[in-house]
Amino acid sequence: MGKLIVVACGAGINTSTIAEDSIRERMAKEGFADVEVKRILMADIEGYLTRSDLILIVSMMKIFRTFEVPVIQGMPFLIGSQEEKNVLLDKVVDVVKSK
Amino acid sequence: MEVLQSAVGWFLGLGSTVIVPIVLIILGLIFRVGFAKAVRGGVTTGVGLAGLFLVVNLIISALQPAVQALATNMGIEKSFVDVNWADAGIAWGWPGVAGLIVSLLVINILMVVLKLTKTLWTDVWSYWHGSALAGFVWALTGGNVVMGIAAGVLYLVLGSLMSDMTAKKYQEFNDMPGIGVPCGTTVQASLFAMPVVWLLDRIPGLKDWDASPDGIKKRFGLVGEPAILGLILGFIIGIAAGYSVQQWLGLGMQVATMMVVLPRMVSIIAEGIVPITMAIVQYMRERFKDREIYVAVDCAVLLGHPAVMASSVILFPLCVLLAAVLPGVQMLPIASLAVIPFWAGAVVPYTKGNVIKTVIVLLLYAIPFMYFSTLTVDAHTEAFNMMGQYGDQISQGLKLASWDMGGDILGFFIQKLFGLFS
Numbered sequence: 339m340g341k342l343i344v345v346a347c348g349a350g351i352n353t354s355t356i357a358e359d360s361i362r363e364r365m366a367k368e369g370f371a372d373v374e375v376k377r378i379l380m381a382d383i384e385g386y387l388t389r390s391d392l393i394l395i396v397s398m399m400k401i402f403r404t405f406e407v408p409v410i411q412g413m414p415f416l417i418g419s420q421e422e423k424n425v426l427l428d429k430v431v432d433v434v435k436s437k
Numbered sequence: 438m439e440v441l442q443s444a445v446g447w448f449l450g451l452g453s454t455v456i457v458p459i460v461l462i463i464l465g466l467i468f469r470v471g472f473a474k475a476v477r478g479g480v481t482t483g484v485g486l487a488g489l490f491l492v493v494n495l496i497i498s499a500l501q502p503a504v505q506a507l508a509t510n511m512g513i514e515k516s517f518v519d520v521n522w523a524d525a526g527i528a529w530g531w532p533g534v535a536g537l538i539v540s541l542l543v544i545n546i547l548m549v550v551l552k553l554t555k556t557l558w559t560d561v562w563s564y565w566h567g568s569a570l571a572g573f574v575w576a577l578t579g580g581n582v583v584m585g586i587a588a589g590v591l592y593l594v595l596g597s598l599m600s601d602m603t604a605k606k607y608q609e610f611n612d613m614p615g616i617g618v619p620c621g622t623t624v625q626a627s628l629f630a631m632p633v634v635w636l637l638d639r640i641p642g643l644k645d646w647d648a649s650p651d652g653i654k655k656r657f658g659l660v661g662e663p664a665i666l667g668l669i670l671g672f673i674i675g676i677a678a679g680y681s682v683q684q685w686l687g688l689g690m691q692v693a694t695m696m697v698v699l700p701r702m703v704s705i706i707a708e709g710i711v712p713i714t715m716a717i718v719q720y721m722r723e724r725f726k727d728r729e730i731y732v733a734v735d736c737a738v739l740l741g742h743p744a745v746m747a748s749s750v751i752l753f754p755l756c757v758l759l760a761a762v763l764p765g766v767q768m769l770p771i772a773s774l775a776v777i778p779f780w781a782g783a784v785v786p787y788t789k790g791n792v793i794k795t796v797i798v799l800l801l802y803a804i805p806f807m808y809f810s811t812l813t814v815d816a817h818t819e820a821f822n823m824m825g826q827y828g829d830q831i832s833q834g835l836k837l838a839s840w841d842m843g844g845d846i847l848g849f850f851i852q853k854l855f856g857l858f859s
Contacts, residue, residue, distance in 0.1 A: 348740030399741035417732035
């Protein structure tokens with residue numbers, strides 16, 4: 339079964355694109371062929387929560403609720419240095435490997 | 438000289454959906470993002486632009502007759518067509534966009550080095566606010582690209598100063614250290630909120646009045662979804678226009694389509710531009726590693742708090758009603774309603790998530806937008822015309838307006854200033 343990572347932001351226009359791009363690149367580098375990275379509107383998240391292949395939510399904004407799957411705060415993708423980004427990408431890789 | 442002139446004329450004649458990909462591919466190669474990425478980004482942006490113009494065509498063909506019929510039927514003057522984020526098409530498609538990006542980067546780096554601002558304008562996507570205004574001024578001055586760039590840069594520089602004033606508050610409320618949000622009408626909403634909230638806190642009874650955001654979301658949340666909001670607005674406009682049942686049902690679906698598809702097209706433009714400009718972010722970030730800097734991010738990061746959507750669903754109908762009854766306001770907000778959540782995101786840090794206060798602040802804030810979008814309609818429409826879009830309809834009297842950026846308060850005064858030179 340495939341693995342789904344959703345990158346959620348407020349508008350689904352700009353900020354999530356940046357994170358999506360970085361994560362996709364890393365997934366390709368790691369050779370994870372079964373990982374799908376999808377950017378979504380935070381408002382649309384309900385429809386994804388019920389999907390059994392959802393393994394991770396990367397959120398580009400502060401969220402005021404909890405989820406069953408792990409959540410990673412994606413802000414360093416926007417404003418972090420390369421090292422901070424790598425730390426975050428390592429976390430994503432760990433989640434993918436553990437599932 | 439003549440050869441050069443005709444070459445430039447030939448190039449500009451290609452139209453923005455061809456020029457923009459070419460410019461972006463060249464920019465991408467300069468920033469060394471690699472050939473494949475540059476080509477993919479450039480072409481994707483062109484696709485997004487072309488798609489955006491298609492959607493605007495749909496809006497015009499559906500809404501223009503409807504608002505005209507509504508105006509005649511109700512005896513009010515509301516005949517401008519609301520295209521809101523179609524302004525992103527002007528922003529990325531007018532001839533000076535590359536010059537604007539480079540000018541702002543240079544000036545912003547200088548300002549940060551000289552400690553005139555703490556905001557590092559890394560979020561190249563959000564330059565679109567300034568670039569759209571630049572496009573209006575370009576149209577206003579009869580095609581003066583330099584004037585356009587100057588106006589856009591002025592707007593964005595002022596944006597970085599406004600970001601300096603609001604960054605700490607945004608960071609604390611949203612728990613995002615190190616960010617700043619210099620986006621156009623969003624950061625202006627914060628500045629507007631400061632004195633108004635101060636005043637509201639001194640009115641007895643109002644001070645502690647609040648509504649539960651979760652309760653509102655549960656009851657009216659559906660209206661906050663673009664498709665449903667569009668459907669309802671389409672129905673209401675159709676009925677008020679005296680349409681038959683068949684016609685107003687159809688109009689509802691068309692407006693719903695527009696509300697969903699317009700931002701999607703903007704999103705495709707971003708999908709193309711963002712990877713090409715990521716190198717700039719990285720470069721600037723590394724360069725100012727050890728300084729206290731507010732790194733510019735998109736206003737979408739402010740949308741997390743539940744009071745944002747709760748306030749917005751209350752504001753949607755109130756804003757439409759207010760625009761309908763205010764004399765002299767000639768555009769009924771439809772597509773422009775999409776900007777309200779972003780304004781709310783900028784105001785809730787100041788109202789501490791209080792829904793009632795957020796609604797009051799933004800209802801007042803929307804009033805200048807209603808008038809300025811009416812006052813700036815000619816330059817706005819002309820910018821589309823000069824880019825080779827909708828010429829036939831425009832010559833027959835079509836007027837295109839928007840809140841974000843046509844109604845922009847700061848943008849209005851900058852347009853007035855540069856209008857003096859035309």
